[in-house]
Amino acid sequence: MKWSEYTWTQVEHCYQAILEMPFITELSAGTLPVETFKFYMAQDSLYLEHFGRALSLVGAKAYDIQDVLAFIRFAEGAIVVENALHETYFKDFGLTDRGTMQPACHHYIHFLKSTAAFDAVEVGMAALLPCFWIYKKVGDHIFQNQETVNNPYKKWIQTYSNEDFGALVQQAINICDAAAERSTPEIRERMTQAFITSSHLEFDFWQGAYHNRKWNVF
Numbered sequence: 001m002k003w004s005e006y007t008w009t010q011v012e013h014c015y016q017a018i019l020e021m022p023f024i025t026e027l028s029a030g031t032l033p034v035e036t037f038k039f040y041m042a043q044d045s046l047y048l049e050h051f052g053r054a055l056s057l058v059g060a061k062a063y064d065i066q067d068v069l070a071f072i073r074f075a076e077g078a079i080v081v082e083n084a085l086h087e088t089y090f091k092d093f094g095l096t097d098r099g100t101m102q103p104a105c106h107h108y109i110h111f112l113k114s115t116a117a118f119d120a121v122e123v124g125m126a127a128l129l130p131c132f133w134i135y136k137k138v139g140d141h142i143f144q145n146q147e148t149v150n151n152p153y154k155k156w157i158q159t160y161s162n163e164d165f166g167a168l169v170q171q172a173i174n175i176c177d178a179a180a181e182r183s184t185p186e187i188r189e190r191m192t193q194a195f196i197t198s199s200h201l202e203f204d205f206w207q208g209a210y211h212n213r214k215w216n217v218f
């Protein structure tokens with residue numbers, strides 16, 4: 001069994017729970033409050049910028065030159081999506097200031113950056129994989145179960161259910177499988193743990209947005 005196949009079985013429950021989260025079901029139905037989506041979008045803009053930085057760092061550490069190239073392209077892609085958020089979604093939803101990182105985003109990004117910086121490169125790759133894979137699966141799920149014609153969040157759904165994103169996701173999975181294959185059982189276990197942690201943090205990112213979770217103000 002491939003590392004990715006085994007590891008996915010470890011997050012299947014988390015993934016099923018994500019599909020049932022109010023953020024996801026309401027986004028899918030088009031009934032998610034606009035203020036909730038705006039909070040999510042502002043946080044996601046910050047997320048994507050720093051996700052791009054973490055991808056670049058893993059790219060710089062990769063052994064295989066093709067993997068270096070792939071991660072640099074992923075990083076570019078994350079920053080291009082961030083720009084698209086700013087150019088279109090922010091304007092569509094009347095958002096001007098993205099503000100500062102709130103707890104869920106802060107936790108996730110700092111986990112990604114510290115894993116990318118301090119752990120083995122394979123573990124960094126595995127930590128970054130749910131950002132691709134879970135979004136693709138959630139995007140496809142929402143796309144297939146859509147009932148609303150004029151969903152205000154249609155563009156978001158298209159971003160993650162389209163085939164171009166699907167190809168990138170498959171490439172990221174393949175790179176992780178090849179890296180796992182070349183590594184040791186100990187590293188593979190750390191890869192799995194990092195993948196599980198990031199999957200939980202994906203859940204928490206949506207949960208934090210749904211509940212408008214912010215730092216205390218003193």
Ligand SMILES: Cc1ncc(CO)c(N)n1
Pocket residue numbers: 044047048130131132135202205
């Ligand atoms: C929190 C989060 N994870 C993954 C993606 C997709 O790359 C995103 N836009 N935001």
